[in-house]
Amino acid sequence: MDNPMPLPITEKTLTSFQILTYAWVIGLSTWGGLVNYISKIKSGAIARFNITELIGDVTISGFTGLLTFWMCQAADLPELTTAVCVGISGHMGARLIAKLEQILSRKFALAQDETVVVIQKKDGTPGVF
Numbered sequence: 001m002d003n004p005m006p007l008p009i010t011e012k013t014l015t016s017f018q019i020l021t022y023a024w025v026i027g028l029s030t031w032g033g034l035v036n037y038i039s040k041i042k043s044g045a046i047a048r049f050n051i052t053e054l055i056g057d058v059t060i061s062g063f064t065g066l067l068t069f070w071m072c073q074a075a076d077l078p079e080l081t082t083a084v085c086v087g088i089s090g091h092m093g094a095r096l097i098a099k100l101e102q103i104l105s106r107k108f109a110l111a112q113d114e115t116v117v118v119i120q121k122k123d124g125t126p127g128v129f
Contacts, residue, residue: 025066025069025086026062026065029089029090030061030065030090032061032087032089032090033059033062033093036061036091036092060093060097061089061093063097064097065089068085068089071085
């Protein structure tokens with residue numbers, strides 16, 4: 001009984017994925033962001049439609065979805081599991097980034113206030129993002 005030739009192992013890099021792969025990742029994660037935005041309106045967290053907030057939510061969702069996709073690929077998760085994780089992370093958006101920031105702050109023993117960015121809003125009150 002002959003051993004079959006092993007398949008070559010190709011290293012995954014940012015440029016090794018096809019455009020179609022990145023398209024579904026961005027599409028699914030921004031769709032999750034849109035769903036999150038609509039639920040904010042329905043729950044009353046946002047008083048009315050705001051294009052700036054919508055663009056912000058969708059952009060953050062695309063970013064978190066892309067990061068999640070790369071983490072799933074690094075962990076060799078199946079494609080369907082990756083798709084679920086990308087959609088959920090897109091829906092979580094900035095909340096996921098805040099959670100990951102907390103985890104990394106604890107792992108690398110960073111003080112929590114070192115990771116907070118304080119800016120001045122237009123009305124002069126400080127905002128924490």
